[in-house]
Amino acid sequence: MKTFLRGALCAIILTLSIFLASCGDTQTDTASFEAMDTLMSFTVYGDESICDTIQSRILSLDALVDATDENSEIYRLNTAKKATVSADTAALLSNALALCDRLDGSFDITVYPAVQAWGFTTGDYRIPDDNELKTLAESIDYTAVSFDGDGTAFLPEGVMLDLGAVAKGYAADVSGDILRESSAHAAVLNLGGTIRLYGKKPDGSRFKVGIADPQNPAGYFGYLSCGEGVVATSGGYERFFEQDGKRYIHILDPATAAPVDNNIQSVTIVSDNGAFADAASTALFVMGLDKATAYYQNHNDFDFIILTDDNNLYVTEGIYDDFTLSDSYDFTIQKVRSLS
Numbered sequence: 001m002k003t004f005l006r007g008a009l010c011a012i013i014l015t016l017s018i019f020l021a022s023c024g025d026t027q028t029d030t031a032s033f034e035a036m037d038t039l040m041s042f043t044v045y046g047d048e049s050i051c052d053t054i055q056s057r058i059l060s061l062d063a064l065v066d067a068t069d070e071n072s073e074i075y076r077l078n079t080a081k082k083a084t085v086s087a088d089t090a091a092l093l094s095n096a097l098a099l100c101d102r103l104d105g106s107f108d109i110t111v112y113p114a115v116q117a118w119g120f121t122t123g124d125y126r127i128p129d130d131n132e133l134k135t136l137a138e139s140i141d142y143t144a145v146s147f148d149g150d151g152t153a154f155l156p157e158g159v160m161l162d163l164g165a166v167a168k169g170y171a172a173d174v175s176g177d178i179l180r181e182s183s184a185h186a187a188v189l190n191l192g193g194t195i196r197l198y199g200k201k202p203d204g205s206r207f208k209v210g211i212a213d214p215q216n217p218a219g220y221f222g223y224l225s226c227g228e229g230v231v232a233t234s235g236g237y238e239r240f241f242e243q244d245g246k247r248y249i250h251i252l253d254p255a256t257a258a259p260v261d262n263n264i265q266s267v268t269i270v271s272d273n274g275a276f277a278d279a280a281s282t283a284l285f286v287m288g289l290d291k292a293t294a295y296y297q298n299h300n301d302f303d304f305i306i307l308t309d310d311n312n313l314y315v316t317e318g319i320y321d322d323f324t325l326s327d328s329y330d331f332t333i334q335k336v337r338s339l340s
């Protein structure tokens, strides 16, 4: 098993055990499986058969949009530059393009050629030279994607799509819709670091979500007490390689086509909208602390926790009182205020 998958599994088990310990409900359904290049693990209360439905929905979405899978619709579009896609892929693609706009291009689904060039799709890592990076950066431009929203998409030569930074969040939203149609009254769905919290726990208490420690992703530097919604975390620790003492992470800056290197260890976003939470956790990582803070202050409809390399934690005021630092950590916590 890949190291990051093992880390994700430990994290999932801990999240679920925290949840289980605080629920007295016996009518549960659970599932644990690999999808979207990560491990997913679900616990649902009040419906004994819904996990299978959610799991198959996520697996079929994954099969449609996995850019590395020769049978997927996104692979077909990336290769042929023109494809008519299914309603599921169309919905995710429209959603993702709107998020590129909303996140000011720090999230850009056309990073795929750069992701490939650095070796993140195969594990054959390499450092492209400056000329190659310049060409790659010029090819990253989500506005070049032509999609009318109801089926046929076109890509210019040199442009390829990667929905990896938003697919789990979108899947969290789709899962939420399935739960709403079911008899479930509470659920914790861990989609590999993107966590969908649904309903109310039987004892009325709030959910408690651990935030992974980038230095030891099986552990948590803190806990967030939450109601319904999605908590999504992006971190360099999820995938990276090292060469000559320097670390190159899988989150790329669309402006340079190079891995981000801006003193951030992880970004956690809390939002009602899973696709936004997932895309924004990647985008705010790219923005860096100052721009991410300004973005939050201008929009104000989500919250974040940003952990910097010097172990300072920046927590927005909407969740500041809901965050508890774990006992063995001495991180400094700063409250980030909204302007309104």
Ligand code: AMP
Pocket: 106, 107, 108, 109, 111, 115, 120, 162, 163, 164, 165, 166, 233, 234, 235, 238, 239, 250, 251, 252, 253, 254, 278, 279, 281, 282, 283, 286
């Ligand atoms: P996440 O784990 O959600 O932060 O997504 C990271 C993945 O999304 C990477 O492994 C890449 O495949 C892709 N990616 C990297 N940088 C970006 C970016 N700036 N915008 C969109 N997708 C990205």
Ligand code: MG
Pocket: 164, 165, 166, 234, 277, 278, 279, 280, 281, 282
């Ligand atoms: Mg993301």
